[in-house]
Amino acid sequence: MATPRRSQADRSRSTRGSLIASARELFAERGYAAVPAGEIVRAAGVTRGALYHHFSDKDDLLRAVVEQIETEIAAEIAEDIQHIDDPWEAGLTALTTFLNTCLRPEVVQISLTDAPGVLGWHALREIEARHGLGLIIDTLDNAAAKGTLVAAPTPALAQLVLSTCIEAALLIAHADDSDAARSDVESALVALLSGLIAR
DSSP states (O other): OOOOOOOHHHHHHHHHHHHHHHHHHHHHHHOGGGOOHHHHHHHHTOOHHHHHHHOSSHHHHHHHHHHHHHHHHHHHHHHHHTTOOSHHHHHHHHHHHHHHHTTSHHIIIIIIIIHHHHHOHHHHHHHHIIIIIHHHHHHHHHHHHTTOBOSSOHHHHHHHHHHHHHHHHHHHHTOSSHHHHHHHHHHHHHHHHGGGBOO
């Protein structure tokens, strides 16, 4: 029996996926600047034309890699807190999971080192907001519904919490001792965020 031919859409998704996977591995290993587009194409087993069919340039490919990483981190956090009813406990669990991801070499190199310089802060914050802001808003809304959140506009508060977490991630990524920085940052964030609990 003949194997069914893959559709054009399937082939396109496969090509795009191969480019993102290859770029992600190479960027994590050596950093964005040290990886030429030609090497990504060879690693993915596709043509240079395929690269520019799916992405406008190498920066656009980096953006797709960052999007993929942030999607995975958000999914990991959501899974860790899905069965936690207490909003404060959920928030602390989410924070712990997020800070743990900031120790991963791939995240440090791609999301916290290359992305800010290549994509710019505005683009990076947009990506972070798309993937992390919803989780923060949900947690704050849950706390507000249970009467355990201080009176404050949730959308603005969520943006500030997100910005604080991004800054925490950068402190960890660029510290001489990342493990020590992670511990210090978590303690500081817990102290800071505890001020959101209604007394």
